[in-house]
Amino acid sequence: MAGIKAKAKLKNGAVSVKVMIKHPMMTYNMAEKKTGSRDNANFITHLIATLNGETVADFSTSQFLSKNPIFKFQFKGIGAKGDKVELVAVDRKGKTYKGKAKIK
Amino acid sequence: MERRQFLSMTLGAVALAAVPASVRAEDFRKSKPTVWTAKTVDDAIKAMFGSNALTMEGVKLKAPDVASNGGAIPVDFSTDKDVKTIAVFQDANPEAAVMAVDVTKYSVNKYSIKIKMAKSGSITVVAQGNDGKLYAAKKTLDVALGGCEG
Numbered sequence: 372m373a374g375i376k377a378k379a380k381l382k383n384g385a386v387s388v389k390v391m392i393k394h395p396m397m398t399y400n401m402a403e404k405k406t407g408s409r410d411n412a413n414f415i416t417h418l419i420a421t422l423n424g425e426t427v428a429d430f431s432t433s434q435f436l437s438k439n440p441i442f443k444f445q446f447k448g449i450g451a452k453g454d455k456v457e458l459v460a461v462d463r464k465g466k467t468y469k470g471k472a473k474i475k
Numbered sequence: 476m477e478r479r480q481f482l483s484m485t486l487g488a489v490a491l492a493a494v495p496a497s498v499r500a501e502d503f504r505k506s507k508p509t510v511w512t513a514k515t516v517d518d519a520i521k522a523m524f525g526s527n528a529l530t531m532e533g534v535k536l537k538a539p540d541v542a543s544n545g546g547a548i549p550v551d552f553s554t555d556k557d558v559k560t561i562a563v564f565q566d567a568n569p570e571a572a573v574m575a576v577d578v579t580k581y582s583v584n585k586y587s588i589k590i591k592m593a594k595s596g597s598i599t600v601v602a603q604g605n606d607g608k609l610y611a612a613k614k615t616l617d618v619a620l621g622g623c624e625g
Contacts, residue, residue, distance in 0.1 A: 429577040431503035437547035443587035
């Protein structure tokens, strides 16, 4: 089961977003221990959040985020209640995860 | 067919050129691959920003003094400075880099993440200002139970 869960809330002119990606975030060392090959490591490498086609947040990440990593971030100057923040994450194996959060 | 291809190519090129700078986000794993393989925080900061002359101010970093579970350590960081990139490093794991934020024009630079640390160590957050300075904050913490399984 993999995917992105997200919540977005507008407060005092800024939108705060909470994102949880379901992902094992297997490090190179864990992969070596469990499967014998460092190359089986798999973790989220990139997360991007867009709203109406504009990028609002962009993270390049490594294997040292926790399992099922959580991100909280804020943005302002864009976004109204009802708008949807779209989230796209990519892992090391190239798999894409998508999620949406409606601004409340 | 040729004309069709030509047309679609031209359209594609126009579409690319028309993308505003704000959506052309930078994937630091592609643009700066050496950051992610650097073993020490110093090397990683150098690979990321080209310098490691840190100004220890302007960045707020919050993490627990003692983390009972190294598998998910809450780390909050924020800055009021005018910055373009923020990166998080630690010295407890085999490689130093945890993540890099490409700040957008909409960003309120206030973030919370959860990270893994194999043992006690310190977390360093570096924010590159548009004035070229590297603002940073460092926090040392004890990890009771390592989260990285080696």
